[in-house]
Amino acid sequence: MKKALIIFGYTILGLVIVGVGIYLYIFRSQEIDLTYIPKEFTYCGKQIWGKDKEYKEIITWLKQNKVGWKFSYVTYVPRQVYHYPSFVVNVLEGAVVVSYKTDYGYPQYIKTINHDLKLTCVKSS
Secondary structure, eight states: OOOHHHHHHHHHHHHHHHHHHHHHHSSSSSSGGGGOOOEEETTTTTEETTTTTHHHHHHHHHHHHHHBEEEOOOOOOSSEEETTTTTEEEEEEEEEEEOOOBTTTTOOOEOOOOOOOSSSSSOOO
């Protein structure tokens, strides 16, 4: 009986260690791959690219914040979206979500951060 309890205890301990390892691996801080950033986005109903202020703003922000992302399985409601068929940036209040096409599918990453990116489209007169 005592031997069975010891085996059971070590089995539980082993499972806990493996579970914690898997959790830490999946939810580790990650770096987004900037090579997938497209040359244009659809933003606020128009195409932006190159010298457009909105395009430069999001590209600069992504380059300055390429580390510290977490893998996410959650689907977020679109708020302020920079869209390209293979790359999407969803700007939320207090977070930014990035998803892009890789050889392994469309991984999604979130960075919880206070940012100064726009949350609504601004109409120009």
